[in-house]
Amino acid sequence: MKFVIDERGKKYILSDEIDFQSDLGIIKKEDIEKSDIGDNLITHLNKEFKVIKPNINDFIELMNRQCSILIQKDIGVVLAHTGIGSGDKVVDAGTGAGAILLHFGNVVGDSGMVYSYEIREDFAKIAKENIDSFGLTNIQIKNKDIKKGIDEENIDLVFLDLIKPYEIIEDAYESLKLGGWIAIYGVYLDGIQISHRILKKVGFKNISIVETLNREYEVRTHGIRPKTRMVGHSGYLLFARKL
Numbered sequence: 001m002k003f004v005i006d007e008r009g010k011k012y013i014l015s016d017e018i019d020f021q022s023d024l025g026i027i028k029k030e031d032i033e034k035s036d037i038g039d040n041l042i043t044h045l046n047k048e049f050k051v052i053k054p055n056i057n058d059f060i061e062l063m064n065r066q067c068s069i070l071i072q073k074d075i076g077v078v079l080a081h082t083g084i085g086s087g088d089k090v091v092d093a094g095t096g097a098g099a100i101l102l103h104f105g106n107v108v109g110d111s112g113m114v115y116s117y118e119i120r121e122d123f124a125k126i127a128k129e130n131i132d133s134f135g136l137t138n139i140q141i142k143n144k145d146i147k148k149g150i151d152e153e154n155i156d157l158v159f160l161d162l163i164k165p166y167e168i169i170e171d172a173y174e175s176l177k178l179g180g181w182i183a184i185y186g187v188y189l190d191g192i193q194i195s196h197r198i199l200k201k202v203g204f205k206n207i208s209i210v211e212t213l214n215r216e217y218e219v220r221t222h223g224i225r226p227k228t229r230m231v232g233h234s235g236y237l238l239f240a241r242k243l
């Protein structure tokens with residue numbers, strides 16, 4: 001398997017068992033097989049595909065997924081706001097395809113651990129394959145309904161991306177260590193509002209609701225300006241700390 005990027009910046013995963021075909025031409029499987037990182041693969045139409053080592057974002061972009069995933073602007077805020085890092089223990093639910101989960105595994109490193117709950121067996125299987133292909137060994141995917149309880153203790157961060165996250169808040173409080181964070185991602189403000197009330201009732205502190213807007217700029221002949229289109233909405237983030 002090789003990870004390549006074409007002249008337009010489009011990314012692909014190529015198998016070395018079949019010829020690769022695209023609108024930019026065909027690459028022979030023999031050429032794919034003997035290629036290495038840094039090589040240029042040339043199609044029969046003389047178009048170049050650069051072989052690269054995928055980083056986490058390249059991998060997430062092309063990985064197998066059956067449901068919506070968190071996007072970079074929201075993942076970045078979760079990592080920065082909670083400050084998780086090397087050696088930390090994280091609980092994540094639901095797993096989905098495992099986008100934010102991969103980032104958690106990436107930042108906690110070999111001395112940390114991430115436990116991810118997924119109610120659907122088929123989704124848990126796909127996420128496990130994604131994690132294995134990326135090569136992280138500090139993630140355990142649990143095919144379990146998180147409403148039935150969080151098994152882990154002394155956790156640094158509980159992250160919830162669920163329809164009714166407020167059903168898990170009391171349990172999350174119990175599993176967190178002092179100073180640990182809960183982060184909730186929700187598409188609708190209604191769920192965030194209920195969660196906010198329950199966080200206060202349970203005794204969480206430093207509660208805040210955040211929405212991140214990401215405006216990209218374009219460089220034109222006459223100047224630099226914001227792009228006309230942007231992602232209007234992904235979700236809200238609700239943070240709180242056990243103190």
Ligand SMILES: C[S@@+](CC[C@H](N)C(=O)[O-])C[C@H]1O[C@@H](n2cnc3c(N)ncnc32)[C@H](O)[C@@H]1O
Pocket residue numbers: 067068069070093094095096097098099100101117118119120123144145146147161162163
């Ligand atoms: C939107 S996806 C999560 C996406 C993920 N956060 C990511 O970044 O890729 C929500 C997932 O939660 C799972 N789920 C829903 N209820 C659950 C529960 N009670 N326990 C565990 N997983 C649950 C769903 O099956 C679905 O896969």
